[in-house]
Amino acid sequence: xxxxxxxxxxxxxxxxxxxxxxxxxxxxxxxxxxxxxxxxxxxxxxxxxxxxxxxxxxxxxxxxxxxxxxxxxxxxxxxxxxxxxxxxxxxxxxxxxxxxxxxxxxxxxxxxxxxxxxxxxxxxxxxxxxxxxxxxxxxxxxxxxxxxxxxxxxxxxxxxxxxxxxxxxxxxxxxxxxxxxxxxxxxxxxxxxxxxxxxxxxxxxxxxxxxxxxxxxxxxxxxxxxxxxxxxxxxxxxxxxxxxxxxxxxxxxxxxxxxxxxxxxxxxxxxxxxxxxxxxxxxxxxxxxxxxxxxxxxxxxxxxxxxxxxxxxxxxxxxxxxxxxxxxxxxxxxxxxxxxxxxxxx
Amino acid sequence: xxxxxxxxxxxxxxxxxxxxxxxxxxxxxxxxxxxxxxxxxxxxxxxxxxxxxxxxxxxxxxxxxxxxxxxxxxxxxxxxxxxxxxxxxxxxxxxxxxxxxxxxxxxxxxxxxxxxxxxxxxxxxxxxxxxxxxxxxxxxxxxxxxxxxxxxxxxxxxxxxxxxxxxxxxxxxxxxxxxxxxxxxxxxxxxxxxxxxxxxxxxxxxxxxxxxxxxxxxxxxxxxxxxxxxxxxxxxxxxxxxxxxxxxxxxxxxxxxxxxxxxxxxxxxxxxxxxxxxxxxxxxxxxxxxxxxxxxxxxxxxxxxxxxxxxxxxxxxxxxxxxxxxxxxxxxxxxxxxxxxxxxxxxxxxxxxxxxxxxxxxxxxxxxxxxxxxxxxxxxxxxxxxxxxxxxxxxxxx
Numbered sequence: 001x002x003x004x005x006x007x008x009x010x011x012x013x014x015x016x017x018x019x020x021x022x023x024x025x026x027x028x029x030x031x032x033x034x035x036x037x038x039x040x041x042x043x044x045x046x047x048x049x050x051x052x053x054x055x056x057x058x059x060x061x062x063x064x065x066x067x068x069x070x071x072x073x074x075x076x077x078x079x080x081x082x083x084x085x086x087x088x089x090x091x092x093x094x095x096x097x098x099x100x101x102x103x104x105x106x107x108x109x110x111x112x113x114x115x116x117x118x119x120x121x122x123x124x125x126x127x128x129x130x131x132x133x134x135x136x137x138x139x140x141x142x143x144x145x146x147x148x149x150x151x152x153x154x155x156x157x158x159x160x161x162x163x164x165x166x167x168x169x170x171x172x173x174x175x176x177x178x179x180x181x182x183x184x185x186x187x188x189x190x191x192x193x194x195x196x197x198x199x200x201x202x203x204x205x206x207x208x209x210x211x212x213x214x215x216x217x218x219x220x221x222x223x224x225x226x227x228x229x230x231x232x233x234x235x236x237x238x239x240x241x242x243x244x245x246x247x248x249x250x251x252x253x254x255x256x257x258x259x260x261x262x263x264x265x266x267x268x269x270x271x272x273x274x275x276x277x278x279x280x281x282x283x284x285x286x287x288x289x290x291x292x293x294x295x296x297x298x299x300x301x302x303x304x305x306x307x308x309x310x311x312x313x314x315x316x317x318x319x320x321x322x323x324x325x326x327x328x329x330x331x332x333x334x335x336x337x338x339x340x341x342x343x344x345x346x
Numbered sequence: 347x348x349x350x351x352x353x354x355x356x357x358x359x360x361x362x363x364x365x366x367x368x369x370x371x372x373x374x375x376x377x378x379x380x381x382x383x384x385x386x387x388x389x390x391x392x393x394x395x396x397x398x399x400x401x402x403x404x405x406x407x408x409x410x411x412x413x414x415x416x417x418x419x420x421x422x423x424x425x426x427x428x429x430x431x432x433x434x435x436x437x438x439x440x441x442x443x444x445x446x447x448x449x450x451x452x453x454x455x456x457x458x459x460x461x462x463x464x465x466x467x468x469x470x471x472x473x474x475x476x477x478x479x480x481x482x483x484x485x486x487x488x489x490x491x492x493x494x495x496x497x498x499x500x501x502x503x504x505x506x507x508x509x510x511x512x513x514x515x516x517x518x519x520x521x522x523x524x525x526x527x528x529x530x531x532x533x534x535x536x537x538x539x540x541x542x543x544x545x546x547x548x549x550x551x552x553x554x555x556x557x558x559x560x561x562x563x564x565x566x567x568x569x570x571x572x573x574x575x576x577x578x579x580x581x582x583x584x585x586x587x588x589x590x591x592x593x594x595x596x597x598x599x600x601x602x603x604x605x606x607x608x609x610x611x612x613x614x615x616x617x618x619x620x621x622x623x624x625x626x627x628x629x630x631x632x633x634x635x636x637x638x639x640x641x642x643x644x645x646x647x648x649x650x651x652x653x654x655x656x657x658x659x660x661x662x663x664x665x666x667x668x669x670x671x672x673x674x675x676x677x678x679x680x681x682x683x684x685x686x687x688x689x690x691x692x693x694x695x696x697x698x699x700x701x702x703x704x705x706x707x708x709x710x711x712x713x714x715x716x717x718x719x720x721x722x723x724x725x726x727x728x729x730x731x732x733x734x735x736x737x738x739x740x741x742x743x744x
Contacts, residue, residue: 225480
């Protein structure tokens with residue numbers, strides 16, 4: 001029993017330490033992000049502006065409150081949401097390389113956006129941002145519903161994975177077809193969207209996405225117990241008393257809403273959804289949902305804030321697309337973690 | 347009578363609490379069930395009951411439907427007709443949690459959750475008992491430790507599931523099933539992938555647990571020899587019906603097993619639980635003088651070579667006889683507990699004359715088999731090649 005308690009304590013210690021360090025890292029990243037950019041702002045200036053609402057330096061005040069903070073908040077929320085949906089998908093398919101977009105969500109969004117862009121061309125000289133957001137959100141939900149139609153019918157999850165991928169292919173094909181017949185200038189918006197970026201963030205976006213993501217996060221956290229049972233496999237989960245079919249539907253809807261939200265505000269950001277749950281798992285050395293859900297969200301927020309900072313700063317004033325940065329930073333981390341895990345004899 | 351039976355069968359679908367006579371309520375009962383996939387019946391008219399503390403094994407050839415029956419009991423598969431009762435209560439009116447409190451399962455899938463320790467896996471068994479967030483109370487933790495101790499898995503409790511051997515994994519899975527504090531455990535081929543030692547250990551734990559904690563166990567097994575030893579009742583599954591159902595001693599006759607598995611080329615000895623491969627065919631090349639178990643390794647060596655042989659002179663109650671019956675082309679028997687007769691010696695000599703080799707198994711000779719030493723001398727004198735060990739058989743006979 002002594003050994004057990006010791007072991008439980010070391011685990012708890014590890015979880016606490018990891019969480020504390022995630023929070024510290026996140027806060028550091030936030031401040032760094034606020035301070036850097038084309039307008040340099042010192043620490044004391046920043047503190048005055050944020051905490052005291054000091055508007056004497058109106059340029060800095062506006063840069064922080066109107067550009068950097070909403071962008072930062074959006075990157076955090078969407079990064080967290082994307083990572084969390086990645087974790088859900090990996091639990092769902094018990095497949096460590098599945099990402100949130102395997103259900104065809106980003107391709108569905110892109111297809112619908114392409115349709116809307118081309119259809120609306122007559123009415124608008126340039127697409128209003130709100131239309132882009134709404135169109136891609138509707139597109140993601142449509143492909144999610146399509147997947148949902150199949151969830152009750154399939155015997156096992158790998159079939160659903162295949163269906164999701166096939167839906168992706170169909171959507172991509174339709175998108176390519178539309179692009180073929182569209183004018184280059186009409187689809188600039190679409191091309192820009194598909195690269196992914198947090199650059200256009202406004203407080204409005206932050207509010208709407210928070211309104212979707214925070215309740216979704218709470219709901220998912222409340223389902224951490226059945227999710228643990230589910231990670232043993234559907235047959236075991238059922239024998240423990242879980243309604244597996246209903247739970248599948250919940251997982252698809254939760255993943256769908258989270259990633260639809262990300263896709264509509266920031267475009268299809270690649271890699272975060274696959275990499276962040278991996279990193280969190282390996283740092284925490286567990287896959288228990290009750291710990292992983294907050295951890296993935298926090299780490300995803302941190303990761304996206306850092307990547308957004310890199311996207312803004314690396315080749316400033318040219319801004320990179322967010323996917324470029326997430327992939328370049330994320331992929332080596334995952335490879336390194338995988339290899340070091342093997343070495344540790346696990 | 348017949349119509350009565352029909353009537354009850356029609357009623358079974360609506361019965362919720364079943365009435366029983368003075369024999370009491372079985373823990374688990376499957377009543378005139380038909381099971382199959384996608385509405386296509388595979389096996390029908392299944393009646394199985396398992397009492398508290400009883401072990402019931404399902405045996406039968408691959409693909410016969412053992413797992414289908416078990417999956418229908420655990421509700422992983424919808425039954426086509428019939429009812430399963432737990433404590434006399436129709437399972438159809440029980441929800442998932444109610445069932446989980448009564449019954450736990452151990453499945454054949456090789457589950458490999460990433461980064462999950464054995465203890466965490468076992469803790470999943472507490473699922474029906476824990477609250478909304480699945481946090482474990484001290485009582486839950488104690489039960490987890492006890493379950494781990496029960497299967498001798500405390501030393502590997504903190505290892506990851508992916509890092510332990512198959513034998514250890516099966517034990518941990520059993521601990522998970524125990525941790526659920528079930529009254530019924532359903533196991534689908536718990537001994538597959540295990541070596542003989544782990545098979546015995548696992549079944550020992552299972553049988554001790556059934557007797558001590560009065561758990562009803564129903565499982566499918568591939569190893570008929572082990573099934574015979576561990577089970578209180580055996581269900582033979584073959585074709586579209588239950589082939590036979592009864593206590594181990596009722597089920598285990600050579601012919602029953604041979605026809606259950608459709609064994610034509612080999613032999614299963616129900617008494618010894620031993621399996622022999624196909625009897626060698628062709629001209630008899632060797633005469634084996636054995637007895638008291640010394641002949642068996644020689645018979646098996648000859649079988650491996652595919653060489654037909656004769657055995658003698660064996661008393662009918664000799665352990666060699668049981669194996670010789672399955673493998674030897676001809677056997678010269680003497681009656682149990684009787685001296686060898688001249689006729690028998692004569693037949694043995696005829697056989698020796700017709701072969702090239704004689705295997706001397708080195709059996710001790712006494713009052714009732716002294717003729718065997720004479721036979722060996724006879725072979726030596728007539729210039730037969732004498733083989734003294736099974737290894738020599740491998741070398742000498744091509």
